[in-house]
Amino acid sequence: MVLYKQELKSNLKGFLIWFLVIVGMCFGCILLYSSVESSLSDMGDIFAKMGVMSKAFGMDRLSVATMAGYFATEIAMLHALGGGMFAAILGSNLLCKEEFGHTIEYLAVLPLSRAAVLVQKYLAMVSMLLCFQVIGILCYLGGFAIMGEKISAEHLWTMGVTQFLMMLEIGTICYCVSAFSRKNRMGAGLGIAMIFFAMDILCRVIPAIEDSKYVTPFYYCNATDIFTDVKLSAASIVIAAGVIIISLILTVWHYLRKDLQ
Amino acid sequence: MGKYAIEIKNLTKNYGKNRGVTNLSMAVEEGDVYGFLGPNGAGKSTTIRSMLGLARYQEGEITLLGMNAREHQVEILRQVGYMPSEAWFYPEMKVKDAIRYAADVRKLDCRTESEMLCERLQLDVNKKVEELSLGNRKKVSIVCAMQHKPALFIFDEPTSGLDPLMQAEFFKLVMEYNAKGTTCFLSSHVLSEIKKYCRHASIIREGKLIRTDTVENLTKTNAKHVRLVRDGIEEDFIYRGNLNELLRDLAGHDVSDVVIEEPELEEVFMHFYEEEITK
Numbered sequence: 001m002v003l004y005k006q007e008l009k010s011n012l013k014g015f016l017i018w019f020l021v022i023v024g025m026c027f028g029c030i031l032l033y034s035s036v037e038s039s040l041s042d043m044g045d046i047f048a049k050m051g052v053m054s055k056a057f058g059m060d061r062l063s064v065a066t067m068a069g070y071f072a073t074e075i076a077m078l079h080a081l082g083g084g085m086f087a088a089i090l091g092s093n094l095l096c097k098e099e100f101g102h103t104i105e106y107l108a109v110l111p112l113s114r115a116a117v118l119v120q121k122y123l124a125m126v127s128m129l130l131c132f133q134v135i136g137i138l139c140y141l142g143g144f145a146i147m148g149e150k151i152s153a154e155h156l157w158t159m160g161v162t163q164f165l166m167m168l169e170i171g172t173i174c175y176c177v178s179a180f181s182r183k184n185r186m187g188a189g190l191g192i193a194m195i196f197f198a199m200d201i202l203c204r205v206i207p208a209i210e211d212s213k214y215v216t217p218f219y220y221c222n223a224t225d226i227f228t229d230v231k232l233s234a235a236s237i238v239i240a241a242g243v244i245i246i247s248l249i250l251t252v253w254h255y256l257r258k259d260l261q
Numbered sequence: 262m263g264k265y266a267i268e269i270k271n272l273t274k275n276y277g278k279n280r281g282v283t284n285l286s287m288a289v290e291e292g293d294v295y296g297f298l299g300p301n302g303a304g305k306s307t308t309i310r311s312m313l314g315l316a317r318y319q320e321g322e323i324t325l326l327g328m329n330a331r332e333h334q335v336e337i338l339r340q341v342g343y344m345p346s347e348a349w350f351y352p353e354m355k356v357k358d359a360i361r362y363a364a365d366v367r368k369l370d371c372r373t374e375s376e377m378l379c380e381r382l383q384l385d386v387n388k389k390v391e392e393l394s395l396g397n398r399k400k401v402s403i404v405c406a407m408q409h410k411p412a413l414f415i416f417d418e419p420t421s422g423l424d425p426l427m428q429a430e431f432f433k434l435v436m437e438y439n440a441k442g443t444t445c446f447l448s449s450h451v452l453s454e455i456k457k458y459c460r461h462a463s464i465i466r467e468g469k470l471i472r473t474d475t476v477e478n479l480t481k482t483n484a485k486h487v488r489l490v491r492d493g494i495e496e497d498f499i500y501r502g503n504l505n506e507l508l509r510d511l512a513g514h515d516v517s518d519v520v521i522e523e524p525e526l527e528e529v530f531m532h533f534y535e536e537e538i539t540k
Contacts, residue, residue, distance in 0.1 A: 002365045010353055102349035106359075106405075109313050110366040111339040259276065259316045 003107075003117060007124035011090065015128050018089075022082030023136045026075045030143035033070060041065040061228045067149045068227050071140075072159075076223030079136065080163050084193040084218065087129055087167035091174030092189030094121045095255065099182040104260045114256050118179075122248075125171050133164040155227050162221035162232070169217040169240045170196065176247040179255040214239050264327065266291045266413050266444035267312065272321035274311050281307040281316070282468045289446055289461070294439055296455035296462035296476065297448040304468040305448040306346065309417050313343060326412055339367060342406035342443075346418035348398040352391035356401055359390055363405040371408035378404045381430060395422035403431060407438065414438070416447040420454060432458050453523060456480055489519040499524055 043064065063069045095118075098104040107117065137160040144151050174189040200218035203209050213219040213236065220236035267289035274281035282304040289295040299305045310316035312323055314334040323330035325337045350359040360379075364371040379386055382400040390401065399422050406414060414435065420428045435445050435458065449455055455462050456476055463473040472479065487500045487507070491514045500507055504521075511519065 002362065006351070006362065010351055101352075102347060103351055105315065105343075105345035106348070106350055106363075106402075108315050109338055109341070109343040109345075110363060111335045112366060113335050257317055259310075261310070261315070 001120060001123075003112060004120040004124050004127075007094070007121055008127065011124070011128060014090070015086075015132070018082065018086040019132055019135070022079060022086070023132075023139050025082075026079050026136070027139050027143050029075050029078075030071070030140060030147060030149075033067060033147060033149070037065075061224060067144070067147075068151055068155075071151065072223035072227040075140075076159055076163075080166065080218060080221055080223070081193075081197055083129075083132060083136075083163055083167045084170050084197065085190055086132060087125075087171035088174045088189035088193040089186050090125050090128060091171035092178050092185040094125060094175055095178040095251075096181045096183060096185060097178075099261060100184055108260050115252070118252060118255055122172075122175060125175065126168065129164060129167045129171060133160050133167070136160070152227070158232075159221065159223050159226045162226065165237070165240055166217035166221040169243055172244045172247045172251075176251045179251040179258075182261070217243075264291050265289060265324070266293070266326055267295075267446055268324040269308070269312070270322045272308065272311060272318055272323060274307050274316055274318040274321075280304075280468045281318075282311075282465070285321070285465070285468075285470050287463050287470060287473055289444060291444050292439070292442060293461055294435070294445045294459045295447070296459035297446065297465065298450065298452065298455055298462055299448070299465035300450055303465045305465060306417055307468075308465070309343075309415055309448060312415065313338070313341070340412045342409065342411035342414045344399070344402045344406040344414075344416045344419050346421060347395070348402035350390040350398065350401060352389070354390050355386070356384060356388050356390060356393070357386035359401055360386070360404050360408065364408060367409050369409050374410060375404050375408040378407055378434070381434065382427065396424060396427065399423055400427065403434070407434065410438070410441075410443070412443060414443055414445040414447070416445070418449060419447055420449070420451065428454070452480075456523075484524045486522050486524040487520070488522075490517045491515070493517070 049060075064073055098107055108114075112120075137156060140156065141153065170189075170193050173192060174185070177185050177188055177192075196216040197218050199209075199212050199216040200222065203212045203216065203219065213233075217240055220233055220240065226232075265288045267287070269285060269287050272285040273283050285304070285308060297305055297308070307316060311318045312325060312330060314330060314337075326340055328337050330337060354362070356379075360371075360375050364375065378384075382403060384397065384400045384404065388397075390398065393401070399419070403419075406416070416435075419431060423431060432454070435447075439445055447455075447459070459476050461474070462476050462479055464471045464479070483501050483503075485500045485504065486497075488495075488497045489511070490496075491511065493515070500521075
């Protein structure tokens with residue numbers, strides 16, 4: 001697992017930057033709750049009556065004036081978007097960086113099969129996404145404890161697990177993109193994450209495209225749905241698993257056959 | 262005839278519609294120092310990349326160290342020391358990290374050998390690789406290729422970027438390993454280093470092998486690049502006749518300057534190429 005360790009090491013700086021920015025911002029927002037609580041209680045009703053905007057962000061079901069509502073509609077969304085973008089950047093760079101960085105001749109002539117390269121790099125990505133989620137959720141639990149606020153740990157961990165699945169799905173799609181490319185595909189990765197995010201908001205307010213909720217991974221990890229006990233869509237989870245498996249099959253199929261240069 | 266360290270049969274590798282190599286066959290005996298000559302774009306790197314599994318070839322069969330290159334790639338790479346024409350490493354690594362990483366993947370402790378190599382190549386192991394010049398990156402690459410004492414060296418344009426002193430040290434190391442049994446296959450477009458160090462060589466041009474022979478036979482063209490000023494007139498030509506005759510001819514003239522040197526590789530190629538066409 002030498003390559004696995006090397007990948008963790010080389011991506012550590014990026015991980016720390018994304019983690020500190022996203023989780024740090026979310027953690028700060030939790031700590032700020034008491035100071036904005038009074039103004040939020042005045043705004044709660046206004047936010048709930050903004051028509052499609054309220055529907056899109058779930059503020060018609062959860063009041064931002066409560067800690068759970070404030071967390072689910074604001075903080076968790078920020079965490080999901082940041083996590084999705086981090087997964088996209090990570091996945092879209094993992095394989096093709098060896099070719100555009102010209103390090104492929106250093107790596108590919110070491111006694112490692114291409115399959116081993118794929119497995120170790122993918123595991124490194126999964127590990128980083130897992131750390132992002134687990135440490136992030138623990139930080140939020142710590143934040144709630146500091147603030148003396150009670151929030152359902154079950155809801156929080158459900159959110160954490162589904163968001164991890166979302167990050168894994170986006171990361172795996174981008175990993176596949178990375179296998180097919182010889183150029184830096186960070187832009188494409190970010191584009192994929194942003195399109196999925198926009199799709200989640202739009203499918204909630206435009207009935208004509210409601211079915212796209214099965215396509216976007218941001219739908220099944222929506223914190224407002226989780227905190228209002230909306231049943232997790234089994235179809236969405238099955239589709240997510242299918243997308244991950246198909247992306248991995250395509251990645252392996254192409255990477256084992258391609259010319260590395 | 263000994264066993265072959267490298268055996269290539271009818272290798273064909275194209276990149277889409279672009280030509281790589283066509284129907285190439287060659288064999289390198291164990292313990293040989295073998296030169297692979299050709300101009301840029303001739304197919305040298307494609308051949309090497311096919312041998313190492315970087316390029317997936319369409320036709321042919323490659324056997325390295327008695328093992329099929331497709332089926333036993335990992336085992337082959339374990340016993341091969343490869344040096345690419347342009348050496349790149351992960352920028353966040355220090356020289357010592359890049360060297361140790363290559364040893365760690367092989368699950369070997371190569372510290373004694375790598376320390377010896379770094380000392381002889383005057384390599385500062387505490388520098389970050391992103392700060393290194395091409396020459397110093399090549400030195401790191403040499404250490405990575407040699408530290409595990411492989412059975413086969415494959416070098417792609419090994420001396421480009423190295424200063425003459427380091428080139429000499431590099432070949433000294435190659436010869437020392439060769440004396441201990443390591444086969445060396447090196448691609449180059451520098452005729453003089455092939456002439457000086459290799460016993461056999463192949464010449465490749467436009468993806469096809471033109472000729473394979475001992476270096477002695479290949480360079481027996483008598484061709485010399487002559488530049489002179491005769492009777493006040495500058496002349497520049499390739500001379501393929503008897504040198505004594507040339508000197509006798511020059512003796513009857515007022516020669517103010519004369520340089521007789523090895524022809525450029527391209528000029529030697531033309532010789533073989535013309536032969537190929539007339540066949």
